[in-house]
Amino acid sequence: MDRRILGPSVFPLGFGCVQLTTQPRQSEAVAILERAFSLGITHFDVARAYGFGRAEGILAQFLRGRRDRVTVATKFGFQMPSGLAGDPRLIAVAKRLLGPFPALLRRAQRRGSAMVKAGAFSPEAAIQSLETSLRALQTDYVDILLLHEATLADAASEALLDALQKQITRGTVRHLGIASAFPKLNADANRLAPALETVQFDDDSQNRNLAKLEHSDQHLLITHSIFKPAALLRDAVKAFPQTARESSQQIGADLADSNVIPSLLLHYALRSNANGIVLFSSTNPAHLEANVREAQSQRFDDLQLKPFLAFVDKILGATQTTAPPPSATIQAKA
Numbered sequence: 001m002d003r004r005i006l007g008p009s010v011f012p013l014g015f016g017c018v019q020l021t022t023q024p025r026q027s028e029a030v031a032i033l034e035r036a037f038s039l040g041i042t043h044f045d046v047a048r049a050y051g052f053g054r055a056e057g058i059l060a061q062f063l064r065g066r067r068d069r070v071t072v073a074t075k076f077g078f079q080m081p082s083g084l085a086g087d088p089r090l091i092a093v094a095k096r097l098l099g100p101f102p103a104l105l106r107r108a109q110r111r112g113s114a115m116v117k118a119g120a121f122s123p124e125a126a127i128q129s130l131e132t133s134l135r136a137l138q139t140d141y142v143d144i145l146l147l148h149e150a151t152l153a154d155a156a157s158e159a160l161l162d163a164l165q166k167q168i169t170r171g172t173v174r175h176l177g178i179a180s181a182f183p184k185l186n187a188d189a190n191r192l193a194p195a196l197e198t199v200q201f202d203d204d205s206q207n208r209n210l211a212k213l214e215h216s217d218q219h220l221l222i223t224h225s226i227f228k229p230a231a232l233l234r235d236a237v238k239a240f241p242q243t244a245r246e247s248s249q250q251i252g253a254d255l256a257d258s259n260v261i262p263s264l265l266l267h268y269a270l271r272s273n274a275n276g277i278v279l280f281s282s283t284n285p286a287h288l289e290a291n292v293r294e295a296q297s298q299r300f301d302d303l304q305l306k307p308f309l310a311f312v313d314k315i316l317g318a319t320q321t322t323a324p325p326p327s328a329t330i331q332a333k334a
Contacts (some may be wrong), residue, residue, distance in 0.1 A: 046059050053132070149175070205229055227265055264308050
């Protein structure tokens with residue numbers, strides 16, 4: 001299965017909305033979304049838990065007049081605090097007031113996070129979360145509804161799956177899936193119910209989870225956290241200059257160039273998950289533009305990515321130590 005289940009024009013890069021609530025003003029966050037869309041990005045990933053629901057509200061402002069031209073994934077599974085403690089408007093006000101006092105803001109954020117409960121996967125909790133998301137997003141359907149940090153046991157609940165299937169019949173949800181840290185998937189998509197068409201997980205050039213996932217061909221794969229090794233690799237280039245120079249010659253690009261490693265990570269991610277969607281998140285318009293530009297450029301091919309993987313393996317001790325052979329679709333993920 002590939003990303004075209006979401007429509008013929010879905011761009012291979014998707015935008016993660018997890019950082020939207022870090023913007024001082026909602027208008028600035030909406031402007032980031034608008035910029036991503038203007039660059040060709042059409043898939044937007046959010047969750048009920050992001051900013052206590054505030055991220056969905058920000059995305060709603062962007063969706064006005066564009067809903068039929070984009071796809072939206074949201075998630076459920078975290079129970080938000082009730083009453084005033086979980087009111088997105090009051091949280092926004094508190095964040096603005098505490099902005100000049102970062103220590104107090106961090107303390108408030110930690111306290112708020114501690115009030116969030118994971119594992120809310122009962123049918124009742126799922127439907128309540130979906131209905132809340134639809135109101136917050138100001139839409140009557142989501143393209144993908146994901147179980148957020150669910151275990152295989154959570155995702156096997158017949159009562160839950162039956163309740164979600166009824167939402168598909170109603171038209172409030174178009175596709176179902178799971179979005180969890182890779183270890184929770186037990187490296188086998190066959191363990192998931194057929195209704196869960198989408199599998200979303202973390203994957204990077206050091207921890208090549210996509211290559212470990214068995215029986216994944218019947219699922220839409222969405223990967224994220226692709227830039228996770230970037231800082232480690234930059235440090236490694238400085239710490240091991242001779243190895244970096246040798247690898248740079250093999251790759252045909254200078255690893256000491258600050259733009260090269262992120263570009264290699266992105267190209268590797270796109271080629272690894274060639275039929276799926278690669279998520280990234282940024283509040284920097286320049287980074288948005290650079291990522292889209294790189295995605296369109298096909299700057300690095302398989303023959304260049306192979307020595308890059310060898311460099312990662314040698315320097316970071318990648319969990320998958322044998323770099324896959326060149327192919328149209330490298331079965332690994334950055």
